[in-house]
Amino acid sequence: MSKPVISIQNLNHFFGHSQLRKQVLFDINLEINAGEIVIMTGPSGSGKTTLLTLVGGLRSAQFGNLKVLGRELCGASEKQLTLARRNNGYIFQAHNLHGSLTALQNVKMGLELHNHLSLQEMKERSAQMLEQVGLGHRLNYYPDDLSGGQKQRVAIARALVSHPKIVLADEPTAALDSKSGRDVVNLMQTLAKEQGCTILLVTHDNRILDVADRIVQMEDGKLANNAVLSATA
Numbered sequence: 001m002s003k004p005v006i007s008i009q010n011l012n013h014f015f016g017h018s019q020l021r022k023q024v025l026f027d028i029n030l031e032i033n034a035g036e037i038v039i040m041t042g043p044s045g046s047g048k049t050t051l052l053t054l055v056g057g058l059r060s061a062q063f064g065n066l067k068v069l070g071r072e073l074c075g076a077s078e079k080q081l082t083l084a085r086r087n088n089g090y091i092f093q094a095h096n097l098h099g100s101l102t103a104l105q106n107v108k109m110g111l112e113l114h115n116h117l118s119l120q121e122m123k124e125r126s127a128q129m130l131e132q133v134g135l136g137h138r139l140n141y142y143p144d145d146l147s148g149g150q151k152q153r154v155a156i157a158r159a160l161v162s163h164p165k166i167v168l169a170d171e172p173t174a175a176l177d178s179k180s181g182r183d184v185v186n187l188m189q190t191l192a193k194e195q196g197c198t199i200l201l202v203t204h205d206n207r208i209l210d211v212a213d214r215i216v217q218m219e220d221g222k223l224a225n226n227a228v229l230s231a232t233a
C-alpha cells in the first residue's frame with residue numbers, strides 16, 4: 001500500500017472578516033497516495049482552486065488538518081510554507097511564462113531554488129526536459145513565438161524539471177483546443193508516472209477525465225464523493 005502524500009482532515013476555510021466572512025470549504029476530508037493522479041471537478045465557485053492553493057501552500061490553511069509530505073500546513077508560518085512550496089510543481093491555465101525569457105530560460109527557473117546544481121547542469125537538465133515534451137527544437141524561442149499548446153508544454157517542463165513529488169494543476173487545458181489539451185494531459189500523465197509524482201488537477205474539461213486514477217467532485221465547498229468514479233472502471 002502506498003502511503004498518503006496529501007492527507008486532509010476536517011479542513012474548513014473562510015474568506016473575509018466580520019460581516020463579510022464567508023465559508024468556502026466545509027469539512028473537507030481527502031487522502032491522496034504517492035503516484036496517484038486525482039482530478040477534482042465541480043461547478044464554478046465551488047472551492048476547487050481554494051483547496052488547490054491550500055494544498056500547494058500558496059495560502060495559509062486555517063482550521064483542520066492538512067498534511068503534505070508529512071508536514072502540517074495548518075497554522076504553518078510563511079517560512080514553512082515557502083519550504084513546502086519547493087516540493088511542488090505548479091501548472092496554471094495561463095501558462096505564466098516570462099515573456100522576456102526563452103523557453104530554456106523559463107524551464108531553468110524551475111531549478112533555481114535547487115541550488116546544488118551548477119549553471120551548466122541546470123541548462124542541460126532544462127534542455128533535456130524540453131526535449132521530453134517535444135520542444136527540443138524550440139529551446140531559444142520566446143513564448144510569443146510559440147503556440148498555446150507549446151507554451152503549456154514549456155510550463156509542464158518547468159513544473160517537472162526539478163522532479164517534484166507533487167504537481168498541482170489548475171485548468172491546464174482551459175486555453176487549449178481539444179487536440180493540444182489532450183496532448184498536454186497525456187504528457188503530464190506519462191512524465192508523472194515516469195517520475196512517480198502525484199498529481200492533483202482541477203478541471204472542467206470532461207475530455208481529459210480518463211487520465212485520472214480517481215475523480216473527486218466539489219460542490220458548494222464540500223467534497224461530494226470521494227474515491228468513486230475510477231477512471232479505469
Ligand SMILES: Nc1ncnc2c1ncn2[C@@H]1O[C@H](COP(=O)(O)OP(=O)(O)OP(=O)(O)O)[C@@H](O)[C@H]1O
Binds near residue numbers: 016042048049
Ligand atoms: N481571495 C478571495 N477572497 C474572497 N472570496 C474568495 C477569494 N477567492 C475565492 N473566493 C470565493 O470563494 C469561493 C470559491 O472560489 P474558488 O475559486 O475556489 O472556486 P472554483 O471552484 O475554483 O471556481 P472556478 O471553477 O470558477 O475557478 C467563491 O465563492 C469565490 O468567490
